[in-house]
Amino acid sequence: MSGIETKNINIKSIVESLLFVAEKPLSLLEIAEAIGIPVSEIQKSLKELEADYKNRGISLINKGEYFALISAPENSKEVSRLLNEELRHDLSQAALETLAIITYKQPLTKAEIEEIRGVNSDQIVRNLMVRGLIAEIGRKESVGKPILYGTTMEFIQYCGLENENALPKMEELNLFEKNDEAS
């Protein structure tokens, strides 16, 4: 066994341990600092871990630079029963619409959300924040420095996704529309 190979196996194993004990999602930087190696060397291990977890009860998910271990989404029925949690989603059409806009346009301000929806969205944005599905992720560098909103790791978990790349692209959504009309 060559030295490099051994090192690689170790890194993957260490990354897994770190993610396992962490009580919150870990950033690439946090993982890199804990191991004492550059960020670039961790990414490969994360990819391998992600592949390892296919067909397992644990999934590796990420939101941007942040990674977390969660229960496999396909087991949500049993897990929610154990945790005594409601699985049925209860988001209104308005909430879904707002969430979709934020998912695809993030980061964006409330004014920008309202521009697309054509109606006031104070209440809905507040509700989504309380639910933890969106969060304030910064300030826009414009007059008044308005708050920028984005989706959260909880949103990714809530949808049972690996990350936001798993969602169809905007262009693909457009295609859905054309297919619908053709059929």
Place this chain on the structure above:
Amino acid sequence: MYAVSNDQFEGPLDLLLQLIEKEKLEITTVSLSKITSAYLEQIENMQGTSSEMADFLVVAAKLLYLKSKELLPDIKSDEEEEEIEDLEAKLREYSIYKKAAANLESILIDGQRGYSRRAKSESEIIFLPPQDINHQMLFAIFQETLNKLPEQIEERVITDSPEQKITIEDKKKIIYSLTKKKKTIRFKEILAGAKNKTEVIVTFLAILEMIKQKEIGVIQKESFADILIMGLK
């Protein structure tokens, strides 16, 4: 009748989109013009806050412009023209997000969800006694604690008990009746029967209020000297 917050539609764009889809039309200026009367019909019976209604009316105005242009093709305003194009573009954009929302909903209906490990909450309270603790020490600490307590507790009970409460109104009545009996009374005299600090404060506040309402007049020769109170009514 439609309420704006009704699940039927979420805003003017949603209403437009639903009307266009109902007629199986594409999102074009022509389609917008075709659904104008249906749109107006819908918002006529709508109940919403004025700011919600304003959003609907802005769109209605744009649709009416389209309609009037059909009747009088010569009339053209560049500004309005731009707004119509803007409306069309916005509607297109909105329709894509509607698709995205529908897609999101189908994902959520699937009910697949990931759960993170339950973090052991930091608020969990654990009692960690020192290793060399024994029952005598615990007894001594308990005794000490008890010795510190009683006075404070008693005081609390007295000030909080309802029958001890004296309102400013009560005090005003008492002071008023006193000024009827005697021409001048001394502040100290009134305070003599006070049971606690609160009553002193209430008495003082009552006097201030009576001065303001010109029911009494007061004289104080120098700072901290006794205050003489006279009835004016």
